[in-house]
Amino acid sequence: MNISILDPKEIPGNFLSGFKRYQQTKDVYVMDNNQLLKKEDAFVDDWNEQQKQNIASHLRETAEKGGAVICVKEDGKLLGFSVIEPDEFGTESTYLELSFIHVSADHRGQKIGEKLFRKTMEKAREMGANKLYIGAHPAVETQHFYKKMGCLPAQEIHQPIYDREPRDVQLEVTL
Secondary structure (H helix, E strand, C coil), X not given: CEEEECCHHXXXXXXXXXXXXXXXXXXXXXXXXXXXXXEEXXXXXXXXXXXXXXXXXXXXXXXXXXXXEEEEEECCEEEEEEEECCCCECCCCCEEXXXXXXXXXXXXXXXXXXXHHHHHHHHHHHCCCCEEEEEECCEHHHHHHHHHCCCEECCCCXXXXXXXXXXXXXXXXXX
């Protein structure tokens, strides 16, 4: 298994073609009066080929603008990836956004996400951040992952990220 920071030229339009985003959610966490409450909410997340191409384009542009795209590959196959956006924000801390972290559905449960998250934290520190900010998917399993990785509710809500997906749980992790 190889974890690397990608050059924009290493992110073609078909970068995600074999990647399986599939996630079936049955329960989510919602923030209510600064407390996470579990509630039932069933839905499926998956990416079609057009979405994968659009995301690959975003990844390439992010890398070109000074952000970081980190990937985990084995025998040339993409197992997981994460993305650190290049723009700093925050009044109390220097935040960078972790906009994507995903492990292909057929490779989950192998600690790939944990290794990828640690490498992402290391890269964000190198980029000058004090904290990573995450608009995190509300699925119970996803929230358990972030909690295991040391994430806490965000001290500063970054409105543009919140507005992009209000159902997400706004988290941060100190680097």
